[in-house]
Amino acid sequence: MQARTPLVAMENISIAFGGIKAVDDVSVDLHPGEVVGLLGHNGAGKSTLIKILSGAYRADAGEIRVNGEVAHIASPRDARRYGIETIFQTLALADNIDAAGNIFLGRELVTRWGTLDDVAMEAAARQVMARLNPHFRRFKEPVRALSGGQRQSVAIARAIHFNAKILIMDEPTAALGPAETQQVAELILQLKKEGVGIFLISHDIHDVFDLADRISVMKNGAMVGSARVADISKDEALGMIILGKCPAAGTPGPGAMA
């Protein structure tokens, strides 16, 4: 599996904000149908790294390859063209617009006169939401009026509706109750079966350990290392996160403790 060309490879990525290296020479990759858990403490640089992939930030150095070819991602629009969809930790919803409007924001369906086709968008929104949250009925209300879990469903629906090849989920279950978390887990397994590559970002290994094929751990902006979940224990994974110690079964990165 590792010999094939990865779906995405981020190579030697660095970015600094005001002299502080938020991400320092980090490399990660992702294969089709694979779930890679990106772990680390709050502030380890996970979200920053992923925002580079989703086009929100531009890396100071390093290269992104999609299917082996160098990808130029300067804006979220570019990322979407490569089939990269992101569910941001902050959800990134426009509170004053309804669920369908948010799902299609930036990619609205239009009628043949060029006006918004709200009815068609609502119909599509109902379909995709039925997959995520079958009880969701509040299509007419601005998402401000929705609960945390419902907002999360909208954010996820927006990412999966457009047949993402690469899905980035930044703390996708942070706002969810147990039943909804279970739904997201099932969704991840289903998307994986469809060949979607998923980056699953979390500060909690329990969220990730059951779903991920591999984990990559970051600490203080640097890569501690990567390991197949089957090869290491939870304690070893915790050791990577807390101490920055890469176990023998993993591949150490530049940030690994000597």
Next chain:
Amino acid sequence: MKFSARLRELEIDPRLLGMLGALAVIWIGFDLLSAGAFLTPRNLWNLSVQTASIAVMACGMVLVIVSRNIDLSVGSLLGFTGMLIGVLQARLLPELLGLEHPATWLVAMLAAVAIGGTLGVLQGVLVAYLAIPSFIVTLGGLLIWRGAAWWVTQGQTVAPMDGRFRKLGGGIDGAIGATASWIIGAVACAAIASGLWLIRRRREKFGFHVRPVWAEALVISIACGVVLGAVAVANAYPLPMGIARRMAEAQGLAWPPGGLFIAHGLAVPVLVAIGIGIVMTIIATRTRFGRYVFSIGGNPEAAELSGVNTRRTLMLVFAVMGGLAGIAACISTARLNAATNAAGQLDELYVIAATVIGGTSLAGGSGTIAGAMLGALVMQSLQSGMVLLGVDAPLQNIVVGCVLVAAVWVDTIYRRGIR
């Protein structure tokens, strides 16, 4: 079924209803205080003409404020643009095309939109691409364009305007007459009924909730009633005797001893304002651009992350605002039959006040074109009514100021209620 439940079936925005209620209170109140002088065809007709220029600009201000910006320059933009097209049609075009050339009005109007739009783009670029706060950019614009207006003629007033152009300002020439008014009214009613019916059919096709038939019929009949009522009022306002006589004689009609009732009909600037209101409503609610403006107002970061070109959208918002200020410049220049250095002074404040009274939140993300136009009508009603009652100008300002603050306060309470 309870009344409130019935009201919900109508799916009418309760805030719009509240605004209409407030307008009714103002109108009836002034009518009682002025012993029946307010609710006359003559006063209402003049009121509609006086509202037009502010209403046109309020349409653009909705988008500006919804996108979390402000435009303080619209009054000065109006003044500068009005001055330029005044010189264009009073001095340049007569030499190029000849005096009272049939194309003069069109050239002047297109020039106004182009000038206003270009200046709007300029301000928009500064706001969107250089990230200078819109308050500052347009505060600068307020001073710059007002000064520029003076430079065009060294402060001289330019008059008179082209005869056809003057129709844009209303007045006796600028009304379309009884028959044309009824035709427009009938067409509008047909459009309302068929439009609502089409929307209903489409929603039914997807199996979505639709209003009950009685509610749909009630909405259509109220809307048509308002349209036809407005036409009836405009048609109840006769031309002055002398002018009616001249018109009758020009058409070879005998002048009856009791005089002849020739109606004004709807005023051209009012039709322009309503047309712009409809177009802007479509832009705001039915196009991608409008959706992007609202998304930026709701959450600029989310809009950017969703792939919305936020900078271009913001620049276009200011361009639209500038273009509308250009149209407003035509209306007010035509109404005055002169381009003056002071045209549009303080208009920015009336436009912003009308927009805010009309339910547009200064926090961004919410507002309607119809509300803003109604807000403009409320403001103008207050002013006209007070003039009718002989209230001193300083007191007028005090009252308008108090109403503005009170309206926003009521709106804040309402918003908290629905949270």
